[in-house]
Amino acid sequence: MSLLRHTALQIKEKIISREIQATKLVGQVFEWIKYIEPKIQAFITLNEKGALEKAAEIDKKIENRQKVGLLAGIPIAVKDNICTKSLNTTCASKILQNFIPPYDAFVVNRLKEEDAIIIGKTNLDEFAMGSSTENSGYKITRNPWNQNCVPGGSSGGSAAAVAANFAFLALGSDTGGSVRQPAALCGVVGVKPTYGRVSRYGLIAFGSSLDQIGTFTRDVKDAALLLHAIAGYDSYDSTSTQVSVPEYSDGIEGGTGGLRIGIPKEYFAEGLNTEVRDAVKSALKIYERLGAKFVELSLPHTEYAVAVYYIIANAEASSNLARYDGVKYGYRTGESRGIIDMYCRTRSEGFGNEVKRRIMLGNYALSSGYYDAYYLKASKVRTLIKSDFDAAFEKVDCIICPTSPVPAFKIGERANNPLEMYLSDIYTIPANLAGIPGISIPCGFSKAGLPIGMQILTRHFEEKKMLQIAYAFERETDFHLKKPVLKGSTV
Template sequence: MRLFETSAIQIKNKILSKEIRATDFIKIVFDHIKNVEPNIQSFITLNEDEAIKKAIEVDKKIENSENVGALAGIPVAVKDNICTKNLYTTCASNILKTFIPPYDAFVIKRLKEEDAIIVGKTNLDEFAMGSSTENSAYKITRNPWNLECVPGGSSGGSAAAVAADFSLMALGSETGGSVRQPASLCGVVGIKPTYGRVSRYGLVAFGSSLDQVGTLSKDVRDAALLLRVIAGYDLHDTTSANIAVPDYLDTIDSGVKGLRIGIPKEYFAVSFNDDVCKALKDALKIYERLGAQVVDISLPHTEYAVAVYYIIANAEASSNLARYDGVRYGYRTFKPNGIMDMYYRTRSEGFGNEVKRRIMLGNYALSSGYYDAYYLKASKVRNLIKIDFDIAFEKVDCIICPTSPVPAFKIGERANNPLEMYLSDIYTIPANLAGIPGISIPCGFSKDGLPIGMQILGKHFEEKKLLQIAYAFERETDFHLKKPALKISPV
C-alpha cells in the first residue's frame, strides 16, 4: 500500500512520531495528483505553494516539540463554495471566476488552527446545484472507479479527490444530499451533520434553511476526527447551535448490541437497483449478527420530499443568488448600457442553465398569487416530513436505507432531464428537510465494480451514535479499503 492510500489518523501518527515529515508527505501527494488528476479533474484550483509552506510550518513545530493541531500535516481538499482567504472560490460558476475571498469561512479557520494542509479547491455543480458535478462551468469530474461515470454531486470533486487519494479527507456541503450521494458513488464516507452543528459562515449560501458543511473521508474514524474539528458554535452564524461538541472517537468502538435499527418500508417499496438492494440486505444481516435489532418503520410522507425540496431550496436560492449583480464582486458584463442592462446581461452571461432554472422556479414559487400554493404548502409538508422522523425515532436508535437508488450513472445520461436528475436525491433529501444528521458509508459493489453506499440517519445532534453504528459495520467489512485502479494520465 502506498503511503497516501492510508487513513488520516495513520498518517498523522507517522508525522507526530517523526516517521515521515509533513513536507515529504505533501510532496508525495502532489506528485500523485500530477500523475492522475488529468484523468479525474477533481480540482478547480490547486494550492501547492501554500500547502508546502504550511507543511514546513508543521514540521518546525514538531521539531521544536511545540503543540500541534488535531489535523497536523493532513492534506484536506475543500469544495470550491467554501471561502478561503486569498484563494479563488468560484462555486464552479463563471459569475465568480475571479472571486478571491478576503476572509476564511469558519470551517477553514478551524482547519488552519488544527494545522491541516489545504491541497486545493474542488469541482462542484455550479453553486452546488446538481447531483453529478456535470453542471460545473469549468470541467466535468470523473468517477475514479469508472472514468465514464459521474462522481455524484454536488460535492463530486471532493468525493473523487478522496477516492483517488489526492487528499486524505475533504470538506463538502449539503443542501439535499450533496455530500452523502457523491460519497456513496465514489466509495468513501460522507457525513451531513445536524443543521446548526457546523457554522455556515463563509459557505456560499444556496438554501439557507438546509445548507450544512459536511465531511468526506476514507473511513469512519477519520470522519469523526474531522467533524470534531469543524463542529461548534460560531457567533457569525446565528443558526449554529451552542451545544458542546463531544469527542466523536472516544467510544466509537462501543458496537451496536441492543440498538434498534429502523428500516423505512417506503424507501424499500420503490424499485431500485438489484445490486443496491442486495448490498443493503447483506449489511442488515451483519448488523443483526452484531446484536442489533432490525425493525420496520414508516415514514409516510417520503414520496413528497423531492417536491417540497425543489420549492423550498429554490425559493431560498432565488433570494440568495440575487446578490450576484455585477456590483461588489465577480463578473460584470462588458460595457453595460445602464444599470438594468448591467443586471440582466451580467446574470444571463454569468449563470449556467441549471442555476437559471432554479432561480426562476424559486421566484415563481414566491411570486404574488403563487406563494400560498407553492411555498406555504411546501413548508407545511416539510413539517409533516419532520414529524415522520420524530415518530420513528421514538421507536428506533437510527434509520438505515440506501444513500442513492443506483450506483454511479454514466456521464451525460441524465444531463438533459432535470427532473430525473432531481430524483437521484430521493433518499437523501428528507434528512435535509428534517435537519437530522446522516452518514453514508461503503457497503458493497455492483456487478460492474461500482461502489454502493448505505446511509444511517439519526436524531438531531446524535452524530456520535451514528459514527459508532457506522464504525461497527466498517470494522466487520473491508469495502472501505478497496481502491479504484488509477491510471497515470498520458503526458
C-alpha cells in the first residue's frame, strides 16, 4: 500500500519510528499533487517550500530525539478562509486576492505547535457561501469520485484533498454544513464541533453566531486526534469556552451498549434520495446489531431551519463583509470619483454574485421596517429549533440522520438556482442554529459509485461520545477504506 493512503495516525507512527522521513513523505505528497491536482483543483495556494522546511525541522527533531508534537510530520491542508501568517489567504474571493495575513489563526498556530505540515490552502465557495465549491472566484473543485460532480461545499477543496490523498488531514469551516456536507459527498469523515469548542480567531468571519472550524479526516480516530489538537479556550475569541477538552481518543473503542438513538422523522421525509435513505437505514441495522435502541422522534421545526438560516447567516454576513472597503487591505478599484464611489466600485468588482446576493439579503432583513419581520422573527424561530433538540436529547443519547439529501450532484446542475442550492444543507443547518456538534461518516455508495454520508448529532460538548458512536460503526464497516480511482493512479 502506498504511503499516501495511510491514516494520519499510521503515518505519524512511521515518521516517529524513523521508518520514513517527513521530508521524503512531503516530496511524495507534492509529486502526487502535481500529477493529479490538474483534474481536481483542490488548492488555491500550495506551500511546497514552507512544507519542506517544516518537514526538515521535524526530521531533525526526531533525529536528535527531541520531543515532537501531536501531529508530528502529518501533511495537512487548510481551507483558504483561515489566516496563515505570510501565506496568501484569499477566501476564494477576488477582493482578497493579494491578502497576506500578518498573523496565524488560533488553529493554525496550534497546528504549527503540534508539528503538522501545512501543504496548502484549499478552495472554497467565496467567503464560504455555497454548497458546491462552484462559487469560488478562482476555480471549480471536482469530486475525486467523479470529476463531473461537485465535491460539495463550501469546504470542497479540503474534502477533495483528503479524498484524493493529497492531505492526510484538513481543516474546514462549517456555518450551515460546510464541513459535513462535502465530507459526505467525498466519502471522508467530517466533524463540526460544538459552537465555542474551537477558537474562531483568524477564521475570516461569515456568520459569527454559526461559524465553527471543523476537521476532515480518513477515519474517526484521526478526527479525534485533530480535534484534540485544535480545541480549547482562546482569549482572542470571546465566544470560545473554558469547558475542558477531554482526550477524545480515550475510550473511543467503548462501543454503543445501551445507546439510545433518535431517528427524527423529518429527516427521512420527502426530498430524500432513496439511495441515501436506504444506505442510512442499513447503517442503523448495524447499530441495532450492536445493541442500540431506536427512538422515533420529531423535531417539528426542521422545515423552518433553512429559512431561519438564510436570514441569520446573511444578516451577520452583511455586517461582517462591510469591512471590505478597499482601504486597509484587499482589492481596490482603479479609478473612482470620491470615497463612496471607491467603496461601491471596489465591492462590485471584488465580490462574486452569490456574495452580493447574500449581502443584499442580509441588509434587507436588517433594514428599517423589515428587522422585526425577518431578523427578529428568525431569531425567535431559532429558539424553537434549539428547543426541539433540547427536548429530543432528554430521550436519546444521539440523533442519526442523513448528512445530505443527495449524493454529489453534477457541476452546473444547481448553479443557476440559489434556492435549490440552499436546500442542499437542509439536514446540516439545524445543528449550526442550535450550536450542537455533528459528524458525517461514510455509510455507503450510490449505484453510480458516489459516496453517501450519515450524520450523528449529540448534545453540546459531547464530541467524545459522538466520536465513540461513529467509531463503533466504522469498526464494523469498510466504507471509509474505499478510495476513488484517479486516472493514471499509482496510489
